[in-house]
Amino acid sequence: MNYKMIKILILFIPTLTIGVWEFVRHEYLLPYISMELGNWLAPILVFLVSITLLLKLFGKMEELQQQLLKEQAAKTVLQEREIIAQELHDGIAQSLFLLSVKVDRIKNTDNNENSTLYTSLRMTAQQINEYVRQAICSLRQPPQSETLVWQSSIQHLAELFEDESGQRVRIDWNIRDEDLSTKEKVELYSSIREGLQNIRKHADAELISIEGEHIPGGWKVLITDDGKGFTGQPLEYPERFGLKIMKERAERLGWLMKLSREGQQTILCIEKREDVAYAAHSNSNRG
Structure with a gap:
């Protein structure tokens, strides 16, 4: 009507x-x-x-x-x-x-x-x-409309990445929409997108996975690939602008970010814990 x-x-x-x-x-x-x-x-x-x-x-x-x-x-x-x-x-x-x-x-x-x-x-x-x-x-x-399910946004991002790169992306997402604020959704989306682009440019991977899970007092996101890995400390490389931006974003929001190599897999971990976020917020206020 x-x-x-x-x-x-x-x-x-x-x-x-x-x-x-x-x-x-x-x-x-x-x-x-x-x-x-x-x-x-x-x-x-x-x-x-x-x-x-x-x-x-x-x-x-x-x-x-x-x-x-x-x-x-x-x-x-x-x-x-x-x-x-x-x-x-x-x-x-x-x-x-x-x-x-x-x-x-x-x-x-x-x-x-x-x-x-x-x-x-x-x-x-x-x-x-x-x-x-x-x-x-x-x-x-x-x-993206705010009414869309958050997981749909991640799925859409993965599909775009697969179309552009030809690399497969597996998603296992268990973080509820209500556990993320609007700002956290925007910043986490940008971090996941940057992580995928970093894999496409440097890792030469065949299989990539994005996992989101609950942990006591927060949540954790893992971006894993089976690529060629890295040497040294990539977060300290002067030419890795994307990783530096991700690290600065995580520190600003009180998140923990870690890049590690375990076996034949490279794992980018972004983690939020209430105690860490509170401490970071307090330190920023004192500064």
């Missing part, structure tokens, strides 16, 4: 009710009901019809209005995201391209020091450019 039909019914139902009542009263009930009693019964009848029918129509109208407001808000947000994405493309992305062109000029020199500098700068420019392009792509996609 559309908005126009609801308004028509609201206008005509009381009128039709009075008309039907007057017709029945004069044709069939006049010997039994006096004119005075009939006049008293008419508004009562209209009131009862209004309670049973019109209230439902008013409720339906409010639902349609709320739906319209949500659609308008979503459209506004999407337009703003498109504007931001366009500004990123016209500003930062093009500046990075120009930077890459200038860096390529260093390659023409025979100086070994310049050659090493070129390799480092080129890699850095490519990584930053890729992050910016990912941000532009994400901004140009419609934002």
